[in-house]
Amino acid sequence: MATPHSVIWNTLGEPGFLSAFNLSVDLSYAAQITGAINGLLWTxxxxxxxAAAWTSNVYGRKWTMNVAAVISTIGGALQAGSVNATMLIVARFITGWGIGMMAVLVPIFQAEVSPPGSRGLFVGQHGSWTVTGDAISGWIGVGTYYSSSLSFQWRFPFAVQCLFPLLLLVCSPWVPESPRWLLTQGREADAWKIITALHSNPNSDPDQVYAREEFNQMVKQVEMDAELWLNKGGIKQLVTKPSYRKRMWMGFFTQYATQSTGAMVVYNYIVTLYKDLGFAGAKVLMLGAAYITVAAASNFLAAVLMDRMGRIRLLLIGLTGCAVSLSLECAMLAQFGGTDDLVGNALGVFFIFCFIFFYAGGIDATSYVYCAEIFPNHVRFEGMGWSMVGTFLSTIFIRPLPQTKGLSLEEINGKFGDTVAAHFDEEQYTRRQAGGDPQEMAKMAAEVLIEVSEQRS
Incomplete structure (x- = not known):
């Protein structure tokens, strides 16, 4: 599975990247560029x-998969070759397009070719291998940190992400088309060949009874769904038919809720979190890579457990664990962030790892499986596409919110484009006050009063 969305977190810790895009000098500019780099990916x-919801039904699952692989490869290549921030931001948008298509396509394809009893295990591999790719990317970032070439530090990880979609393209001739999509196209013979190849067991079921019963169910369901779809008005049923509408909102809410845990914020800014806890240099990247490695292992655990425990129980355990872990992590940052308290900072790291264990072990793979299952065959891609929009929108909506920390109520007006009569940075004043002498503080206070008086006059 391709890993283009995972590269950026360790890239933000590479000195070569920060230097190439002038992100280590002007912190305000750096925040804007970082926000755009991450925000455009999710857009x-x-x-x-x-796009995937439409093309998968019209042109098929394999065609969509190949197109998504091409787009992801182009996006990764443009990121690796970026010469300025604008080019990088555009490349991130293209890469995000490929990710979005893959996020919709892969779990549905896996669901459509998996037997019911082990569907959770097979579809859960989507999250497992995606995060495994993330972990590989993280450790590559650790290695390139030690490179003497500042350009190689960040360009090579961006280039490596192209490898996985290229491998997908090379292996695509051996990937079968979804038998359920073939049935919607009237290609029953082709669908039967794939079902027998995937779900027949010559040793325990020489007469292919299981495959025949499963195939018969598929055929009858496709015929009924197609008739109802045409008679009831087509695509508008996603909104007008109560059972479809319920599924649409359940899928959207499930994916929106998973990202509302803060998972992507923690993931994209994990380097910053570790720095705030007092870590620096390669140690930050190592902790980040270890974080993703735990995520990969936890996703595999979820894939094994969900057919035994069920989807909803795992989701509830994961959501509860994330809420508790993140609350404790925030407490550690508030109490010990920026200090040299070893115990407090170690606890901060521990709770970050607790968070990813609960998220990956209870929510990540499980949410993809659940959303891929709940929709009827003929609207599965529209439903899954709408569900995954919830994932990306949850991240996009949070990013534009202005930061109000440390600002007076009057200064906050400026965050929304209104005129501020007089500017006053309380945080800067407090820092100077802590380290200044009485004469200097008195002089500073007098300067502020004079400035305010002149502006009023």
Whole structure:
């Protein structure tokens, strides 16, 4: 599975990247560029979700998979070759488009070719291998940190992400088309060949009874769904038919809720979190890579457990664990962030790892499986596409919110484009006050009063 969305977190910790895009000098500019780099990825992802929902039904699952692989490869190549921030931001949007298509396509394809009793295990591999790719990317970032070439530090990880979609393209001739999609196209003979190849067991079921019964169910369901779809008005049923509408909102809410845990915020800014806890240099990248490695192992655990425990129980355990872990992590940052308290900072790291264990072990793979299952065959891609839009929108909506920390109520007006009569940075004043002498503080206070008086006059 491709890993283009995972590269950026460790890239933000590479000195070569910060130097190439002038992100280590002007912190305000750095925050804007970082926000755009991450935000445009998720915007592209939302567009990709919608695109995949349409192309998968019209042109098939394999065609969509190959197109998504090509788009992801182009996006990764453009990121690796970026010469300025604008080019990088555009490349992130293209990469996000490919990610969005893959996020919709892969779990549904896996669901459509998996037997019911082990569908959770097979579809859960989507999250497991995606995060495994993330972990590989993280350790590559650790290695390139030690490179003497500042350009190689960040360009090579961006380039490596192209490898996985290229491998997908090379292996695509051996990937079968979804038998359920073939049935919607009237290609029953082709669908039967794939079902027998995937679900027949010559040793225990020489007469292919299981495959025949499963195939018969598929055929009858496709015929009934197609008739109802045409008679009831087509695509508008996603809104007008209560059972479809319920599924649409359940899928959207499930994916929106998973990202509302803060998972992507923690993931994209994990380097910053570790720095705030007092860590620096390669140690930050190592902790980040270890974080993703735990996520990969936890996703595999979820894939094994969900057919035994059920989807909803795992989701509830994961959501509860994330809420508790993140609350404790925030407490550690508030109490010990920026200090040299070893115990407090160690606890901060521990709760970050607790968070990813609960998220990956209870929510990540499980949410993809659940959303891929709940929709009827003929609207499964529209439903999954809408669900995944929830994932990307949840991240996009939070990013534009202005930061109000440390600002007076009057200064906050400026965050929304209104005029501020007089500017006053309380945080800067407090820092100077802590380290200044009485004469200097008195002089500073007098300067502030004079400035305010002149502005009023």
């Amino acid at each position: 592209g992802g939302a567009v990709g979700c919608v």
